Amino acid sequence: MTKFLLAVHVIAAIVAIGPVTVAASMFPPAARRSLGAPDDALALATARLLHRICRVYAVVGVVVPVFGFATASNMGVLGDTWLIVSIVLTALAAGVLALLVLPRQSAVLETAEGVGVEGTPGDGATGARAATVRLAMFTGIFNLLWATVTVLMIIRPGSTTGA
Template identity: 75%
Template structure:
């Protein structure tokens, strides 16, 4: 049963967290492109698609810690320091995504509208500073997930010899 839970946990992390990490990283440059070319319909579509990917896969990503807890419980490692640190970093990554990344993406994606005909308008409150902050928060989110991944692979005290 442990191998099954671990396999689902790892697959869920790859399938759910991977797309969020990539799409979130692609969002700030796409938003800057949109700000530089407000009438670019493809830039609008890209920004909206990347935000949707982040939002949907972040929701699906809830299964990662669920199966992680089940796996850790089955392995008897719930009290191990590396796991506690991983849980704390995962929680922090989720908070960064929910509180700092997704709302800024939404503000940018929703700040774009059709001003009539094929003309696209961008809200006045969407600035380059907003995209720079978003890039910073996205980088923090990605760094947290990379750290969790390394902890999951290295697992201090592991018997795998790694």
């Protein structure tokens, strides 16, 4: 059963978290393109699609910690330091995504959609471009947290498996 739970946990992490990290990283430059060219419907559609990928896969990503807890419980490692650190970092990553990345993506999209209707970028578009820089920073933090969790899952300090 442990192998099954671990396999589902790893597959869920690859399938759910991978797209979020890639789409979130691609969003700021796509949003800047849509802000810079308000008549470019494709640029805006790209930014919308990337935001939707982030939202949908963030919800799907909930299965990763669910199966992670089940796997850890089955393996008897719930009290191990590396796992506790991983849990804290995962919670931080989820918080960054839910509280900093997704809302800022929505705000930038609203501005880009407003720019497209009016036809010319104004102060809102300039501010939104600056917001995409901050958004890129928060996305980088999110990705760094997930990379750290991945390394901890592979290395597992104190593991007796020889890894």
